Amino acid sequence: MSSLFVRTLREDPADAEVASHRLLVRAGYIRRAAPGIYTWLPLGLRVLGKIEAVVREEMAAAGAQEVHFPALLPREPYEATHRWTEYGPNLFRLQDRKKADYLLAPTHEEMFTLLVKDLYSSYKDLPVTLFQIQTKYRDEARPRAGLIRGREFVMKDAYSFDVDDAGLEAAYQAQRDAYERVFTRLGLEYVIVAATSGAMGGSRSEEFLSPSAIGEDTYVRSAGGYTANVEAVVTPVPAAVDASGVPAAxxxxxxxxxxxxxxxxxxxxxxxxxxxxxxxxxxxxxxxxxxxxxxxxxxxxxxxxxxxxxxxxxxxxxxxxxxxxxxxxxxxxxxxxxxxxxxxxxxxxxxxxxxxxxxxxxxxxxxxxxxxxxxxxxxxxxxxxxxxxxAGRDFVGDGTVETAEVRAGDPAPDGSGPLELARGIEIGHIFQLGRKYAEALGLKVLDQNGKQVTVTMGSYGIGVTRALAALAEAHHDDSGLAWPAHVAPAHVHVVATGKDAAVLAAADDVATRLSERGVEVLFDDRPKVSPGVKFADAELLGVPLVVVVGRGLADGVVEVRPRTGGESEQVTVADVVDTVAARVAQLLGS
Amino acid sequence: MSSLFVRTLREDPADAEVASHRLLVRAGYIRRAAPGIYTWLPLGLRVLGKIEAVVREEMAAAGAQEVHFPALLPREPYEATHRWTEYGPNLFRLQDRKKADYLLAPTHEEMFTLLVKDLYSSYKDLPVTLFQIQTKYRDEARPRAGLIRGREFVMKDAYSFDVDDAGLEAAYQAQRDAYERVFTRLGLEYVIVAATSGAMGGSRSEEFLSPSAIGEDTYVRSAGGYTANVEAVVTPVPAAVDASGVPAAxxxxxxxxxxxxxxxxxxxxxxxxxxxxxxxxxxxxxxxxxxxxxxxxxxxxxxxxxxxxxxxxxxxxxxxxxxxxxxxxxxxxxxxxxxxxxxxxxxxxxxxxxxxxxxxxxxxxxxxxxxxxxxxxxxxxxxxxxxxxxAGRDFVGDGTVETAEVRAGDPAPDGSGPLELARGIEIGHIFQLGRKYAEALGLKVLDQNGKQVTVTMGSYGIGVTRALAALAEAHHDDSGLAWPAHVAPAHVHVVATGKDAAVLAAADDVATRLSERGVEVLFDDRPKVSPGVKFADAELLGVPLVVVVGRGLADGVVEVRPRTGGESEQVTVADVVDTVAARVAQLLGS
Structure with missing residues (x-):
């Protein structure tokens, strides 16, 4: 801590409306560079790296192969799918020195489609699922809530390519299962809800929402298990009414x-x-x-x-x-x-x-x-x-449209009971795109009969930076962050209290021995900082276990405190490494 | 190989002028997305990841802390240092939906300076060296040679902050030493040459060049140890001549x-x-x-x-x-x-x-x-x-300027003998910036006497994607790439030849047992591909050891071939895992 590039703040930043934004800035994890654009400081980058590692492992386990596309892309492919225009003002557009049009990619369906077209030509090459963890850009009208709605952010985006609908269904399910494992491992509660496909197109899509009062998405659920984003709720159409007895208008x-x-x-x-x-x-x-x-x-x-x-x-x-x-x-x-x-x-x-x-x-x-x-x-x-x-007698309209609010108590479309409403943060979105992009960009392969068939695709996104914010929303209290062990920037925060050189030396020894046991340690060795400030910083930073080396040293003990949910414990200096290593292993479920 | 997302090409891409570009495309490591902008396929991404890991380890060993800045940045900081204008057409500029000016950062001096100003205020906070591995953008007039001069590329950029010149000198030396370790570990020959500071400003700079006939930089060296980029060679000024006997013009x-x-x-x-x-x-x-x-x-x-x-x-x-x-x-x-x-x-x-x-x-x-x-x-x-x-009598001019070519045989400025010329690829550049950026952006700290002093800075870049291309330039032959073991996408390429199911099963067993020993294996299990094509692909892909499981199996042996420099060897199936694991350990120097 004496040399770590971090400064904690006692005051909330003026522009922070939500806990994750407030605490990530105060704890020195991120800093704002421009509206909706953030810089990652060392502690933030460590957490982000751990989330990325979990995503990468589960993508590999699901058989997806990693590639990496540029963020700066030419206009043409996005013109072919009309998204150059459809994205409207949400797309960052620019020109190079030769006045050629470019964009900063908000998502990469077009490029993945073209890459598979470039490399593959036969049904024997499929199925394939590719992914990347990459920086994305969207010129949001109202960037807000820190990392939750940013303009530059990190996404994992995966794309599946299959010859037939059954293949797409299997690829979709494999990604869906991987998402469940990712969020479970991250310690992030989620619900899966039916969703609309929006500008992405395609036939079926589901969102992974992290339940949170500050979430931008409202979703519904019924006792019978129906879940959907309110945007995707289809109103059950009542039966026609006999109006023969109604007088003329x-x-x-x-x-x-x-x-x-x-x-x-x-x-x-x-x-x-x-x-x-x-x-x-x-x-x-x-x-x-x-x-x-x-x-x-x-x-x-x-x-x-x-x-x-x-x-x-x-x-x-x-x-x-x-x-x-x-x-x-x-x-x-x-x-x-x-x-x-x-x-x-x-x-x-x-x-x-x-x-x-x-x-x-x-x-x-x-x-x-x-x-x-x-x-x-x-x-x-x-x-x-x-x-x-x-209706039907005196007027007919030009069709129907879903614009009416969904209310608690409305019937679920599948008859599974009345709906409840809740809010969540969108952390993942998976789509069965079908053949929209493959058709627009001419991605076909030869099938078993030597006939050209258009490939069917899925698209699967995880908001990596947003997942980090959702974790902070779900795991904090009034004193600060409280990370699950798998994503915490360290496993143990060793705090040396008092100005005695012997205390610092003993704390250093504990920190060193823990590190040697493979435990990730953040060591607060700042010599001129009071214990109160150190404890406040430890609570703000949110490392799951805190080891206090100080007053008890005279009696040969140190204190082991969980950041949340649990009693603090006096442990002898001789036992502390074994005890803490065991606790860490337990927290990591290993 | 039967499911890996890769396709090798027999033909050179039409736009490829240099070996690295030609071979990286042919071997399926990269694909062009736009002029000077490339997509990374799985094998390329693995090599890039290994280079990044070495850079990251050596930065940590040098005491530098990792952060991560956005690529999309507001105009203002670059306006304060005049670089918004000075970069001219090399800067990608754009506007957001509110017509605010942004740029895609070509380098991050301004942002690091502002971040340190944001967090630090005292000499006690210094020294600090920060780095990132990040995507950079330069709108090159003539992107060329594949990854060697690109418009979107990966750089490691580090910045040091010190209160005095001695501190800067030490930080500069620490980075310089780290660079030597990085390039040595990567297996990349380099020379360190004096350089000009260009648009960066500052007092002293050196470049790390990888000697290569296709390099864009020309450098000089003398027998006495003087080295410099030709751009930085200062012409020794001859003594004035007595012209008293010269008639009038x-x-x-x-x-x-x-x-x-x-x-x-x-x-x-x-x-x-x-x-x-x-x-x-x-x-x-x-x-x-x-x-x-x-x-x-x-x-x-x-x-x-x-x-x-x-x-x-x-x-x-x-x-x-x-x-x-x-x-x-x-x-x-x-x-x-x-x-x-x-x-x-x-x-x-x-x-x-x-x-x-x-x-x-x-x-x-x-x-x-x-x-x-x-x-x-x-x-x-x-x-x-x-x-x-x-001169001096009939005309004086408005000053002197270095524009004349440097020629082989010209005297070294330090008197260390005549100069030789050679070409190299710039893979690193380190600068003692001094106080230019700190002054422009107001980065001061309190010194020991409570006085505000302006911080002095260094800036240190490694072209990560360019280093990968330089490695390919230095390590290839007519048949393909030939990676040093530390950066190769795998350690061993196991090739199963013949259509016999027993061969495939034996090869699979060898590949599995090698993997279990921690050896990274690329397994060519393609059932319908001829041995000739498989061997050609193995040479093109450039994994350092090739194990051929095929004809010799009847006699209980397999063949172990180094990709370059060494004889192939027949090894019994029983011994192959031990033999290959030992060879790999030797190649890795571990």
Whole structure:
């Protein structure tokens, strides 16, 4: 510690919102170089190296071979798959001195596809799974939470190549199993949830989430075992309703009712239901105007119709409209569409199917708006709503879209019970890509009959730097970090207390003997630092075992303290090496 | 080999000029992704990893601590040291989505300086030496020779921080010693030569060159032990000459003599020397027009005067005029300067000192043009030269500059004898930077007297990917690569020949038993590949020992062949593991 390049901080950094960011900076593991871009100090680099080693071992165990691609890549392959454009502003783009276009790769599907195309030509060459541990770049709109959403970060990305769907399924399962082993070995709790494929494309994907209140992803689970990212939850479609008894739609005066709450109040007061039951928000059809920013730079206004008791979840909307970015429409959007009477929008002026006009704003319906359902909705005139408007009879929309929020208690799509919601940090994502990239880039091999067949692919990512942050989120307390032994920067933190030369010499001896036994030791030999500061630093740095050499030395004992969860113990100087080595072996499960 | 992700090529890649490039591609170690940008396949990555491990161990042994900086960096620190501009078109620059300027770092002096400033504040914290092994970017005008001059490459860069010059000297020596150990362990012959500091700045620097005919650097050495990059050779300045007996300068007709050869011929024919000795090129003063491209985008024409028997060496000129880029002046440059009469340029119209005009073209002299030397040179009129023009009497120029070529036989600057020339690949470069970066970025610490002092720094680079290429240049033959054991992708290449299942089983057994003994084995188990192809592949891949299991098996023997330098040997199946393990241990020097 007297020569280690580290300085601990007592104060939280001003920009740190989450524990991992705060503690990794305070403990001298990382330093910010630019927004979302971090420098690794010696202790941080050790932890990162240990995580990488576990990932590398499990990839090898799963039969994946390691390669390494450049981060600086030419535009052409990403043009062929349209991702040069689809990534929009998330891609760092640049030109070289000859004005040729380059990018800093956010992920490498294209390059792996081209490499396999370059080397392989026969079904006999397959299957193959390749991986790399490599620096990735994404120009996030809002880099945040330290390492959790960065702009330069380390990923393990693997890609599988197979001739048929069964092969892809097996490769996918092998990676999925390897991920379970990786996160288990790292000491990182995880849940596997169904996910959307987003800009990646492909047929099936799952995410590995580390449960955490500060996670950016919300996921659902049912008692019956269904799990999914909320973005991937498919709303069960209710059966159609018999609306034969519903009277014709009729427009009613509803002055000053631009919101669902005011509309429901006015409806109950001025137009009560015939059966006397009160109208609720669920009886209204809310029409929400969204603005889509397409990757080609165009902006499109769409209207989404959903039950009035549901809000639009912009992340679910974005998953549905990918690769477009989605936001609530603004004044400029409304100005371009005078037919949209804010607060009173309804079918009739929107929807290409309903209006028969190709230039009409698209009108998309929540899956709950099935034929025969009956609604109160806007009449496209200020202060007026239409009642008894029946889906399928009076309007049809241009299709359905998943934009409505998922709520606790909603039914699981597979009938396995009501859903609970929780938050998590995405630490892994695995995709069955299918043939999208192979088709775009012409990756074919000869099959057993000498016929050219397009290869089918999977893509498998672990956020290595993010996993480190997730570990810090999961393993800390108010005093600092508390690493699981497998990823800790050292196994034992030896603290010499007191200014006595004999204490320092005894501590040095303990540290040396432990090192000789293969135990990784961080030795706090700083001569002029008080015991209080040393103890605080040891708690902040988070090494799993602390050995205090000091006051007890007169009685021939030292103290062995676990960083968390356990009692401290007095051990004789003669026994300390055996005792600590045994404890370390136990912590490492070896 | 049957499942390894590798394909060997029989044909040389069309763009490969040098052996390392040709063989690394043919043997399936690397693939080109873009000009000067390469992908690492499994075998290449193994070799790269072994080189990195040696570098890392020797850095640790030298007391350097490992950190890791981003490659994507903000403009500001590089602005403070002027390198944002000075790097000119060699820097990859880009903007993020908020239009903030970033660069892909070519080297990290600024960031290390700021990091130490961030963490340290007292002389007690020093000395410290930090390093990283990291991906670097330079937008080379002419990427060439595969990994030797790339645009994305791996470097080890270390930086030392000291309070005084003695500390810097010690840190520099520690790194220099570590470099010697690194290259020795890698099996890479090297010479250490004095070097110029170029865009890096600082007072002293040395390069580690791997001698190679295809190297881009030319260096000199004398019998007395002087070594230097030609760019760093300082011309010994001759003593001034007594020119009191030289008549006044006189202009003579020399029609059609735009070159030194035609001038010398005409001078001997029409204006012979009074003493009857023939004029030679060395009696003429050649005035060469160069165009400097300054990093700020401006272009400057300068005239360099040097003895007519010497050519301008553009690399020496570039070292002298750094950070400007240098080329021969073109027609457009001459068009802007009508006073420069091509082929007949001389003092009088150039030189701010000589003409007394601030807007005159700068006129810089070779150090050999000392006071009293007497020259034939251009008279600034077509077809006329001036004779008996004496330096110091008739012209003085605006200073001296090193641009003249160094030739074999030139005297060493330290008087240690005549120079020989050779070529080498730059694999390391160490600099005593001094206080340039610390001053620009405000890195000060409190000294023992409580006074703020500016820290002094060193910077130490190893081209890791380039060292791999230099190893391939030094260790190959016509059949392929021939790696030293420490960096080879495996220690032993076991080749099973013949289609007999028993052969494959025996080979598999040998490979397995060798692996169990800790020997790294590459096993060619491909069932349908002919022995000839397998042998050719083994020679191409370059693993140091080859074990052939095949025909001899009937007699209970296998063949053990060194890849180079040694006889092949028949060894019994019973002995083969012991024999090979012993050979490997010998090759590894362990």
């Amino acid at each position: 009729h427009v009613e005066d509803t002055p000053d009712t631009p919101t669902i709450a005011t509309l429901v109040a006015a409806a109950n007061e001025r137009h009560p239901r015939a059966d006397g039951v009160a109208w609720t928000a669920a009886d209204t059809l809310k029409n929400v105007v969204l603005a889509l920013s397409h990757p080609d730079g165009t902006r499109e206004v769409v209207v989404v119709g959903l039950p009035g008791d549901r809000e639009v979840d912009l992340k679910r909307a974005e998953a549905s409209f990918a690769p477009a970015e989605v936001e609530a429409a603004g004044d400029a959007d409304f100005a371009k569409h005078p037919e949209l009477v804010k607060g009173y929008i309804g079918p009739g002026v929107v929807g290409r199917t309903d209006t028969g006009r190709e230039d009409a704003v698209r009108y998309l319906l929540d899956p709950r708006v099935v034929d025969g359902t009956c609604w109160i909705t806007g009449a496209n005139v200020s202060g007026k709503h239409v009642f008894d408007l029946v | 006189h202009v003579e007709d020399t029609p059609d003599t735009p070159t030194i050869a035609t001038l010398v011929a005409a001078a001997n024919e029409r204006h012979p020397r009074a003493d009857g000795v023939a004029w030679t090129a060395a009696d003429t003063l050649k005035n060469v027009v160069l165009a400097l491209s300054h990093p700020d985008g401006t272009r400057e024409v300068v005239v360099v005067g040097l003895p007519g028997d010497r050519e301008v060496d553009l690399k020496r000129a570039e070292a002298s005029f750094a950070p400007a880029e240098v080329e021969a002046a073109g027609d457009a440059d001459f068009a802007k300067h009508p006073e420069l009469v091509k082929g007949y340029i001389g003092p009088g119209v150039v030189g701010r000192t000589d003409t007394g005009r601030e807007d005159a073209v700068r006129y810089l002299l070779d150090p050999r043009v000392v006071d009293g030397t007497c020259w034939i040179t251009g008279a600034n009129v077509s077809g006329k030269h001036v004779f008996d023009l004496v």
